[in-house]
Amino acid sequence: MRWILALEELAQCILAIYAIQFTFIELPWWLWTILFFSPDLGMLGYLANVKVGAFTYNLVHHKALAIAIIAWGFFTGDDRILAAGLLIYAHSSFDRVFGYGLKYGDAFKHTHLGWIK
Numbered sequence: 001m002r003w004i005l006a007l008e009e010l011a012q013c014i015l016a017i018y019a020i021q022f023t024f025i026e027l028p029w030w031l032w033t034i035l036f037f038s039p040d041l042g043m044l045g046y047l048a049n050v051k052v053g054a055f056t057y058n059l060v061h062h063k064a065l066a067i068a069i070i071a072w073g074f075f076t077g078d079d080r081i082l083a084a085g086l087l088i089y090a091h092s093s094f095d096r097v098f099g100y101g102l103k104y105g106d107a108f109k110h111t112h113l114g115w116i117k
Contacts, residue, residue, distance in 0.1 A: 002099075005113070009096040016090035023079040023086070039091045046108060054103035061092045061102060 027035075042060035046053030059065065066089035073082025095101075101111035109116040 006097045006099075009093045013090050013093035013097065016086045016093065020083050020086045020090070023073075023083040025079055025083045035087055036091055036094075039088055050107065051105040053108065054105040058102045060088065061095060063089060063092050066092060 039060040042057040043053060045056030066085050069085030069088060070082055071085075073079065073085055096113065099111070099113050099116055101113035104110040104112075
């Protein structure tokens with residue numbers, strides 16, 4: 001079952017990355033790479049403590065937030081906002097391919113997908 005969920009998340013990641021092409025935001029590939037991994041800055045909350053870290057990580061890795069940003073960009077016609085939402089969505093799916101789900105406040109390795117090995 002785990003590999004089926006990973007495959008589903010991979011498909012969502014690829015679809016979101018493909019959709020970014022329609023935003024017509026032209027940036028160099030190296031900048032897209034930096035932006036793709038920028039949601040991981042949410043892990044900086046772990047410098048305070050596990051609960052703050054889980055909150056900040058989950059905030060920037062939650063697909064509902066990504067969908068809200070995508071909708072905001074779509075309905076306002078702002079391709080930059082739309083691309084940002086798609087990047088958050090793609091990154092969140094990418095993380096979940098590898099088992100990095102939303103975090104519980106008791107331990108970094110405790111996620112909604114189970115324990116990270």
